[in-house]
Structure formats: structure tokens, C-alpha cells
Amino acid sequence: MEVVELQAAHCDALLRFFGELPEGDLTFIEEEVTDPDVVRAWAAGKAPGRRWVAVDDGEVAGYVAVRPLPGWSSHVGEVRLVVSPTRRGSGLGRQLARQALVSAVGDGLRKLVVEVVAEQGSALALFTALGFTGEALLRDHVRDREGQLRDLMVLAHHVDETWSGMATVGLSDALGQDLD
Numbered sequence: 006m007e008v009v010e011l012q013a014a015h016c017d018a019l020l021r022f023f024g025e026l027p028e029g030d031l032t033f034i035e036e037e038v039t040d041p042d043v044v045r046a047w048a049a050g051k052a053p054g055r056r057w058v059a060v061d062d063g064e065v066a067g068y069v070a071v072r073p074l075p076g077w078s079s080h081v082g083e084v085r086l087v088v089s090p091t092r093r094g095s096g097l098g099r100q101l102a103r104q105a106l107v108s109a110v111g112d113g114l115r116k117l118v119v120e121v122v123a124e125q126g127s128a129l130a131l132f133t134a135l136g137f138t139g140e141a142l143l144r145d146h147v148r149d150r151e152g153q154l155r156d157l158m159v160l161a162h163h164v165d166e167t168w169s170g171m172a173t174v175g176l177s178d179a180l181g182q183d184l185d
């Protein structure tokens with residue numbers, strides 16, 4: 006599985022990927038991802054942030070984005086990650102998140118945040134292993150498709166503080182390669 010930065014050639018496959026996602030998963034991305042103009046603007050580099058796709062035989066199997074927050078939080082990147090339901094559990098989420106983290110650190114971002122619904126075990130495990138820790142718990146912040154209220158966790162990765170721990174998750178090698 007190849008993880009590559011989003012380019013114009015991926016637009017149709019990415020729109021198909023988003024179009025096939027269950028509605029609940031789309032809420033993790035926030036932007037109007039089923040709108041072709043939005044996706045084309047990303048691929049043309051006309052929207053803030055960087056985006057990567059996992060591509061298999063011309064089809065998109067996963068997507069990750071890092072968007073810098075505006076204004077006085079422009080040193081903070083917000084991560085959005087989603088993997089096709091049929092491809093989950095095989096390490097693709099981890100591969101995409103790692104790519105986003107390595108690139109964000111290389112781009113000079115000082116902090117990354119990601120919002121995770123509290124019961125989302127795989128997302129929690131994945132980001133915790135990459136040095137993210139719980140920073141805020143927003144109670145009853147999400148209403149799911151059944152109308153149930155669920156807690157939202159904000160996980161954060163503080164780049165400077167986490168640097169020393171990066172070796173434990175194998176990021177130092179990747180960072181070295183990307184930054185040299």
C-alpha cells in the first residue's frame with residue numbers, strides 16, 4: 006500500500022472513497038468532502054494544510070490531513086484520519102498517522118491535536134502509540150446517528166516534549182530521513 010501526498014490525479018478516487026464511507030465516519034472529517042470542488046481545491050494546493058492518501062490499485066483506501074489552526078494557533082496542526090471500513094485493522098491507520106506526524110514535525114508545527122470519540126478504541130490506541138496524550142474531555146459533545154450523546158477526547162502531541170520519547174515509536178529514524 007502506497008501512501009502519497011494528494012494530487013489532482015487522485016481526486017476521482019478520493020471522491021469515491023468519501024462517497025462510500027458510512028455517514029458516521031464522515032463526521033470525523035468536518036469539511037464538505039463529498040463536494041468535488043472542495044476535493045479539487047485540496048489537490049490543487051488551494052486549501053490550507055497537507056493531505057495524503059493510501060492508494061491501492063488506483064483506489065483510495067485511507068486519507069489523512071493536517072490543517073494548521075488559524076491565527077495565534079498557527080503552530081498547531083489538526084489531524085483528520087479515516088480508513089476504509091473494509092481495510093481497518095491491518096496497520097493502514099497507523100501508517101497514515103505516522104506520515105502525517107513526521108511531515109508535520111518536518112514542517113515545523115509544534116503541536117498536533119486530534120479529536121477522538123471516547124469509545125473509539127482503535128483511534129485511541131493508534132494515536133497514543135505515536136505519543137499523543139489526553140488533553141481535554143468534552144462531555145456529551147457528540148451526538149451519534151442513534152441520537153446518543155458521546156464524549157469527545159482531544160488528544161495532543163507536543164512535539165518538543167515528545168521528541169525524547171520518539172525513539173520508542175520508531176519515529177526518530179523516519180524524522181531523520183525526512184529532515185536530512
Ligand SMILES: CC(C)(COP(=O)(O)OP(=O)(O)OC[C@H]1O[C@@H](n2cnc3c(N)ncnc32)[C@H](O)[C@@H]1OP(=O)(O)O)[C@@H](O)C(=O)NCCC(=O)NCCS
Nearest residue numbers: 085086087088093094095096097098099126127128130131
Ligand atoms: C481510527 C482508524 C483510522 C484506525 O484505522 P486502522 O487502519 O484500523 O488502524 P490500524 O490497523 O493501524 O490499528 C491501529 C491500532 O488500533 C488497534 N485496533 C484496531 N481495531 C481496534 C479495536 N476495535 N479496538 C481497539 N483497538 C483496535 C490495532 O490493534 C492497532 O494497535 P496495535 O498496533 O497496538 O495493535 C479507523 O478505525 C477509522 O477510520 N475510524 C473512523 C474515523 C476515526 O475515528 N478517525 C480518528 C479521529 S480523526
